[in-house]
Amino acid sequence: MKSVIKRLIGNDAGATAIEYGLILSLMVLVMISALESFADGSISMWNNVSTRTADAISGSAS
Numbered sequence: 001m002k003s004v005i006k007r008l009i010g011n012d013a014g015a016t017a018i019e020y021g022l023i024l025s026l027m028v029l030v031m032i033s034a035l036e037s038f039a040d041g042s043i044s045m046w047n048n049v050s051t052r053t054a055d056a057i058s059g060s061a062s
Helices: 002-010 013-058
Strands: none
Touching: none
């Protein structure tokens, strides 16, 4: 029984898996944040294109 407990205490595989999981979750959070920022900019750009196109078609372009 003591040898099993010593082997479990000395095993680092679980700690490494947890560290990789934390790193992966941090990377996912950064990717989601970057994607949200890109999406906001893209939506703003396409709204501007839509507004200018509608103004040009209606003849009230400035």
